[in-house]
Amino acid sequence: MARVENGASKPYRALSNGDFNELLDSVEAFLFDCDGVIWKGDRLIDGVPRTLEMLRSKGKKIVFVTNNSMKSRKQYASKFRKLGLEVSEEEIFSSSFAAAMYLKLNSFPREKKVYVIGEEGILEELKLAGFTCFGGPEDSNKSIQLKSDFMVKHDENVGAVVVGIDPHINYYKLHYGTLCIRENPGCLFIATNCDAVGHMTDTQEWPGAGCMVGAICGSTQKEPVVVGKPSTFMMDFLVERFQIDTMKMCMVGDRLDTDILFGQNAGCNTLLVLSGVTTLPMLEDSLNTIHPDYYTSKVSDILNFLGD
Numbered sequence: 001m002a003r004v005e006n007g008a009s010k011p012y013r014a015l016s017n018g019d020f021n022e023l024l025d026s027v028e029a030f031l032f033d034c035d036g037v038i039w040k041g042d043r044l045i046d047g048v049p050r051t052l053e054m055l056r057s058k059g060k061k062i063v064f065v066t067n068n069s070m071k072s073r074k075q076y077a078s079k080f081r082k083l084g085l086e087v088s089e090e091e092i093f094s095s096s097f098a099a100a101m102y103l104k105l106n107s108f109p110r111e112k113k114v115y116v117i118g119e120e121g122i123l124e125e126l127k128l129a130g131f132t133c134f135g136g137p138e139d140s141n142k143s144i145q146l147k148s149d150f151m152v153k154h155d156e157n158v159g160a161v162v163v164g165i166d167p168h169i170n171y172y173k174l175h176y177g178t179l180c181i182r183e184n185p186g187c188l189f190i191a192t193n194c195d196a197v198g199h200m201t202d203t204q205e206w207p208g209a210g211c212m213v214g215a216i217c218g219s220t221q222k223e224p225v226v227v228g229k230p231s232t233f234m235m236d237f238l239v240e241r242f243q244i245d246t247m248k249m250c251m252v253g254d255r256l257d258t259d260i261l262f263g264q265n266a267g268c269n270t271l272l273v274l275s276g277v278t279t280l281p282m283l284e285d286s287l288n289t290i291h292p293d294y295y296t297s298k299v300s301d302i303l304n305f306l307g308d
């Protein structure tokens, strides 16, 4: 397919045999997004195991970078195993892990607590990092009553509210998080990510963490610190862990404003796959300014370039 020029922004093109072989020569690590790239919910996308195997056989480092905060790194490793892929915790960088690392790097006081709007993955990472946290699934059945003798008392020791995707979001959680941010002096507001939608199952796209984060922005009139893609916060861990120059990395993702931007912000090569939330018309839309270096329909397309 011909090279496409789009306004003043970067040119991009459909990945060709030559492009892929150039990438193979210059890239030491392939960074894969998960939802919409590796899997959709609990279903692997066609050809993923063979593709990863091929890249490993060529000596490439494989890393997974996901904005989905529902699981911890340990829980993701077990999901990979269940799907027949041998992946270690060290190869997984999730936004749940990033939230815990953000607090750790910023010396969040151990005597303070963290309130979580999100799933178990965030709580597990926070506990692993030594923080006291609560909320999440345990607040999923709580409700409020809008009447004069009812009020929710919040813990004044909460020094951070972490918001991630929460399929069991409710008014109680929104109220509690809002109280902490508005009334506890200096309370941090951390978002695992702000994705609009995602392939959390193979049936359809679902509202992403951006929906929960947006609700708290609305009630607090504050903007969060975002630790997931496109912020390069996780990249610093990756670089330190693997000691690979970002120019020798290729970020493979299905979302322009998270995956591709993350790769570009860090100086990586970027490959957009159309197996997730971005369609070709969306990529080619004249209003879209985020362009990957290359695009292809799904990760296993690269097997064709090896005559596999």
Ligand SMILES: O=C(CO)[C@H](O)[C@H](O)COP(=O)(O)O
Residues within 6 Å of the ligand: 033, 034, 035, 036, 065, 066, 067, 068, 069, 164, 165, 193, 194, 195, 196, 197, 198, 199, 200, 207, 208, 209, 210
């Ligand atoms: O909002 C989301 C979950 O919080 C996402 O849209 C999504 O699931 C992110 O996952 P990935 O980075 O693996 O595509």
